[in-house]
Amino acid sequence: MARLKPNISKINSLEDVDFALKEIGLAERELEQIDAEAQKKIALIKEEALKKGEGLRNRIAELASLIGAFAEYNKNELFKEKKSIELTFGVFGFRKSTSIHVKKTTLELLKKLQMFQFIRVKEEPDKEKLADLDDEALASVDAARKVKDDFFCEANKEAINAELVGKK
Secondary structure: OOOOOOOOOOOOOHHHHHHHHHHHHHHHHHHHHHHHHHHHHHHHHHHHHHHHHHHHHHHHHHHHHHHHHHHHHOHHHHOOOOOEEEEOOEEEEOOOOOOOOOOOOHHHHHHHOOOHHHOOOOOOOOHHHHOOOOHHHHHHOOOOOOOOOOOOOOOOHHHHHHHHHHHO
């Protein structure tokens, strides 16, 4: 699709701004297509790698399971003095791991028993509520309201697409 690409080095009118916004919209549209194409390729490559490596992953899991069964069956004999055995091609053994499992009722019971030291609470200023305060009140809590005009420009993609469809 041939496009008119005038060299805009300076914007002197609203018409120039409108044209620049159109060019931004066309560029964004092209970028979206490029990104979408890349995502498709990435998904295909990941899927291909998953299929290619499936046999190897299954074999690794199978061998690890066999080693685990061997270790469990011979645990008393092999692991009397140490937790792991180092061999030429690797190491295997047992690691002590501890985890705490909680139920939905745990938090309420901790509160009821006043075991607050076991409850994690994240404290932070609520900026949404602070926005309701006046500037003097904000200053009293060492906060300030900052108001600024941030520039923005957005291309009208519908208009650009409508124009592109009209040219076809």
